Amino acid sequence: MRLLTYRLKDTNDTYQVGLLKDEHIYPVEALKPYVTDEVVKSSITSDPELFYRQLPSLSALKIALEKVPETAGINKALIEFGPVVTRPSKIICVGVNYLDHVKEMGHDVPKLPVLFSKFPNALIGHNADIMGVAKSNQLDYEVELACVIGKTCTEVSESEALDYILGYTIANDISARDLQKRTPQWLQGKTLDKSTPVGPVIVTTDELNDASQLAIKSTINGEVRQISSTNQLIFDIPTLIAFISNLITLEPGDLILTGTPHGVGFAESPPRLLQSGDEVVCEIEGIGKLSNSVG
Structure with missing residues (x-):
């Protein structure tokens, strides 16, 4: 469904x-x-x-x-x-989780998942305007597969982790790179008001039961910028759910953004960042297209 x-x-x-x-x-x-x-x-x-x-x-x-x-x-x-989940209790994001993205950003390959959070104020839906250009001149796009938790999840194993997923959606983890990079902690660059599209739908696991081999890409004004597959995740979805749920209890409606592949604008030379009026389309096989303009 x-x-x-x-x-x-x-x-x-x-x-x-x-x-x-x-x-x-x-x-x-x-x-x-x-x-x-x-x-x-x-x-x-x-x-x-x-x-x-x-x-x-x-x-x-x-x-x-x-x-x-x-x-x-x-x-x-x-x-x-609207955002597919309007006010999740938690939005957990995973950084540097595609090997090619790790290399382009100059990070070491993480030994454990790199976690940060967003808040519900950041969420917008399909076709809504991405806000943030008034606060940052370095807005960047990041197409991501997102999991939606379907039942309370505490200290689960990797083998049982997928049983706790309601379904999957698309997220665009818009990042204000200038705000993100000005301190060691990324939060301020990751959760600006009305900056993170999620949608357009949640595809439940009865229809999409294997998210480990999905094509994923983003385009800006029709130009392909990111193209990869979810089989390139450093930490796969069962690993992430087991790792996170052994730290904090996940609840129904919580979102996990699993990371973005290479091709982000900040990593290009010179950087190719979002401008007002740009159209950003994020696409994941089996889910559809999430389209938004920059306000």
Whole structure:
């Protein structure tokens, strides 16, 4: 299935959870009449914050989605995408996790995952404007595969780690390199308001059950800048989930951004960084395209 957060265009409505099928968006509330299990039905909510905390049975939602009439759907052209998870309790990011990116940035190959965090204020959705040029003149793009946690995850092993994933989405880990580099700690350059697109959808693991061999790329104004595969991760997804969950408890809706491949603008000579008006497209096989303009 393909989950998303949306609201109708040109409104100030709150975002709600929907499912994408055949270019139509189906509000999760519209599926309730087609769910027979009363416990599952009671757990369905359109509130993005609550939805992931009390995640209903995905198999029940999938069955209901096949039964709901097309008239209950909304044409995709009429909606505004929100960040796929609006307020996750944690956004954990992994730095220097592709070998070619380690080399281009002049880092040593890490012996353990390099972790940093973002905050929900940074998140935006598909087609939203990336903000930050007013605070930084060195905005950089970073296409990344992101995992969405589906159930509480504490001290899990690598062999069981994938069982805790709800699905996968695309993230653009926009980095303000001038702010990032002015201290040893990266946080200030990583979580500017409305700077990190995530979306357009979460592809659940029933549809995408192996994220270890996915093509990944980014383009700026149509020019390919990054192109690689998730098989180039230094620390793969089971390793990351096991490592992180042995430090902190992961909760439903938490995001893990797994790192970016080579080709970032800051590493070029001279640097080729984002400018106002640039169109950034991040693409991952099996998920789709995440498109945003720089505001």
